[in-house]
Amino acid sequence: MNTEKLFIMQRGLDAHIESNHNLGEEDLFDRKVLALLVELGELANETRCFKFWSLKPSAPKETILEEYVDGVHFILSLGIECGYTNESDYSASLKKQESVTEQFIYMFEVINQFKKTRSLEDFRIVFQAYIHLGEYLGFQATETERAYIKKNEVNYKRQQDGY
Numbered sequence: 001m002n003t004e005k006l007f008i009m010q011r012g013l014d015a016h017i018e019s020n021h022n023l024g025e026e027d028l029f030d031r032k033v034l035a036l037l038v039e040l041g042e043l044a045n046e047t048r049c050f051k052f053w054s055l056k057p058s059a060p061k062e063t064i065l066e067e068y069v070d071g072v073h074f075i076l077s078l079g080i081e082c083g084y085t086n087e088s089d090y091s092a093s094l095k096k097q098e099s100v101t102e103q104f105i106y107m108f109e110v111i112n113q114f115k116k117t118r119s120l121e122d123f124r125i126v127f128q129a130y131i132h133l134g135e136y137l138g139f140q141a142t143e144t145e146r147a148y149i150k151k152n153e154v155n156y157k158r159q160q161d162g163y
Contacts, residue, residue, distance in 0.1 A: 001141035007085045009152050010076035020159060029081050033115045036074035040107055043067040047137065049100045061138065068134055069147045073155070075130055082118050090127040100136040107133060 018024050044050060046059040046067050058064065079085060097103040110129050114122040134144055 001145045003090055006072070006145065006148055007076055007080065009149070010073060011080055011085070013073075013152060013155055014077055014080060016156065016159060029078070029118070030115070032074055032078050032081060033111065036071060036078065036111055037108065039067065039070040039074060040104065040111070043071060044104045047100065049104065064137055065139060065143070065147045066151060068137060068139060069144060069151045071130060072144065072148050073151070075127060078114070079123055079127070082120075082123060084120055084123050087120070087124075090124055091131075094125060094128050094132065096132045096136065100133070103129070103133045103136050 018026075018028075043064065046064050048054065048056065048058045059067075079090075097106050107126075107129055110122065110125050114126050131141075139147075
């Protein structure tokens with residue numbers, strides 16, 4: 001995944017949104033953290049991985065991928081907020097959790113830890129843990145990058161349409 005390219009695209013979208021909504025001077029970090037947590041919950045809901053009481057299958061892979069890249073948008077945006085866009089390595093030495101459900105729970109934990117510290121190391125953990133979650137969901141880096149680019153275009157269009 002070309003993170004440099006994605007950070008550039010996200011920086012442009014963030015600037016566009018902040019300009020259109022007169023948010024240039026506002027600290028958006030906590031709101032972006034909450035947005036990421038909400039998107040993570042929406043993603044879990046589409047996978048239905050925790051719904052042991054239901055026989056209904058998960059959403060189609062395309063829907064899950066679109067929800068997944070919503071999280072990528074907010075992770076990149078949080079990295080931009082903290083000035084972590086010049087790093088060449090966003091990996092952290094993490095092992096995957098034992099199941100996709102545990103990976104979701106771990107994501108909530110590491111996002112909250114990053115909220116407290118705003119450290120580069122904790123950002124790397126969030127980034128890598130989210131990549132692991134995508135792997136659990138069956139997504140390759142190139143597939144994620146293509147979906148991100150597509151959704152970024154949708155997000156610009158939504159802004160133009162008064163979303």
